[in-house]
Each structure stands twice: as C-alpha cells, then as structure tokens.
C-alpha cells in the first residue's frame with residue numbers, strides 16, 4: 655500500500671497560493687544571491703505585485719538581519735505566519751533557528767526546509783521569490799524538487815563574470831536541467847565597477863551568454879550597495895543605474911513566467 659505524502663501535498667497547496675514562483679540559485683556562495691532575491695522581491699512589490707519572500711539559506715539566512723525582524727514569526731494552527739513588512743510577506747529559516755550558530759545535522763536541515771515549504775501560511779500572492787539553499791547539495795535539491803511542482807515556476811542563476819563562477823554555475827545549470835526546472839536566465843552580478851570615470855572589471859570579463867542561457871541583466875559592483883544591503887534598503891537607496899537594472903530583471907521575469 656502506498657502511503658500518501660501529506661507533507662508534499664500540503665507543500666504544493668501552500669506554494670500554489672502564489673500565482674508565480676521564482677527560485678534564485680547560484681551554485682557558488684557570496685555572489686549576491688540574497689541581494690538579488692531581496693531586490694527582485696522589493697522591485698516587484700514596488701510595481702504593485704503582492705510578493706512573498708522565502709529565505710531557505712540553511713547556512714546564513716539573511717532576511718531577519720537585513721529587515722531587522724528577528725524572531726517575529728508566529729506559529730498558529732494555520733502554520734507559520736510570515737512576517738508582514740513593507741507590503742511583503744517574509745519567511746526565513748532564521749526565524750526558526752535564531753541567529754546563534756546552531757550546528758544542524760543534514761536530517762535536521764532537511765526537515766526544517768520541508769516544514770517551511772509545507773507550513774508557511776502565505777496569503778494569495780502574485781509572486782513567491784525563493785532564496786534557495788547555497789550550492790548544489792542535498793538541501794538545494796530537496797527545495798528545488800518541492801518548488802518546481804508549481805506550474806508557473808522558474809529559476810534565476812546568479813553569477814559573477816569570472817571563469818570560476820561561470821563554471822560552477824554551468825554545473826548547477828546541468829543539474830537544474832536534469833531536474834526539469836524551467837530556467838528563466840542568468841543575472842550577472844558585480845559585472846563592472848566605475849572608478850574615476852573608467853570601467854574596471856575586477857572579476858574578469860568572461861561572457862555569461864556562453865552558457866547558452868539568456869542574460870536577464872547585469873548589476874555593477876557598487877561600494878554603496880553593501881551599506882544599502884545591510885540597512886535593508888536595497889534596491890531603494892542605490893544608484894539610478896542599479897535600480898534600472900533591477901527593473902529590467904523584474905520585467906524579464908514577468909515576461910518569461
């Protein structure tokens with residue numbers, strides 16, 4: 655007799671409250687996956703979409719710290735109530751595990767991820783943006799398998815224009831394709847830096863389009879971004895150029911889903 659997987663069914667019901675679902679992946683750490691997830695969510699919210707943001711980063715959840723919303727999440731008989739802030743709904747692994755560096759075993763991480771996907775009580779949303787677990791390990795695969803069941807879902811891959819980052823992203827891309835995930839495109843982050851009127855490319859100028867995936871946008875390296883990010887102000891307190899790049903990425907995502 656086959657036992658019905660009620661967690662999986664509930665996960666599908668909960669993520670289906672969003673009309674569209676966008677996963678943000680990178681393969682490699684520290685390339686700006688969280689910054690892009692948060693910025694995309696905020697820009698879509700700015701243009702009137704109802705947005706949920708789910709932070710599944712098991713190693714360093716960013717949302718509680720960046721939005722100064724530590725431990726506000728409540729568990730009710732409907733599940734976890736996401737934090738409502740600036741017109742968005744936020745849910746982060748950090749709300750469940752707190753900020754202290756608790757060592758989590760593989761099984762614990764997996765069950766926390768399953769719970770967050772299956773038990774977050776989202777409203778009816780236009781978009782659910784998901785900051786995926788880093789890398790291409792078990793946690794990332796677990797999340798992708800649950801989330802790709804959404805009929806209007808896709809993934810954005812974040813890369814630097816460096817050979818190393820692109821080769822790691824290429825591996826992630828192969829894996830995601832094997833999983834049958836809809837690939838929306840690449841975002842190239844830290845593409846260039848403007849220095850005394852000159853363009854400098856600190857991470858190289860490898861061609862992101864060589865991976866055969868559409869490049870949805872380029873974000874320059876801007877020292878002001880770090881500050882805005884830490885204060886929870888991306889993408890608002892950034893240069894007009896960067897804001898326009900985020901808007902382009904958001905409209906490309908809208909067009910493709």
Ligand SMILES: Nc1ncnc2c1ncn2[C@@H]1O[C@H](COP(=O)(O)OP(=O)(O)OP(=O)(O)O)[C@@H](O)[C@H]1O
Pocket residue numbers: 680682683684685686687688689690711714716788843844873874875876877878879880881883884
């Ligand atoms: N375009 C940019 N210009 C300047 N700083 C940036 C830019 N993009 C990201 N950063 C900074 O780089 C750091 C890493 O970004 P972020 O945390 O988004 O990466 P990540 O891929 O989510 O990392 P992790 O793998 O640790 O989750 C942050 O301090 C962020 O402020």
Ligand SMILES: [Mg+2]
Pocket residue numbers: 687688689711714716
């Ligand atoms: Mg991150």
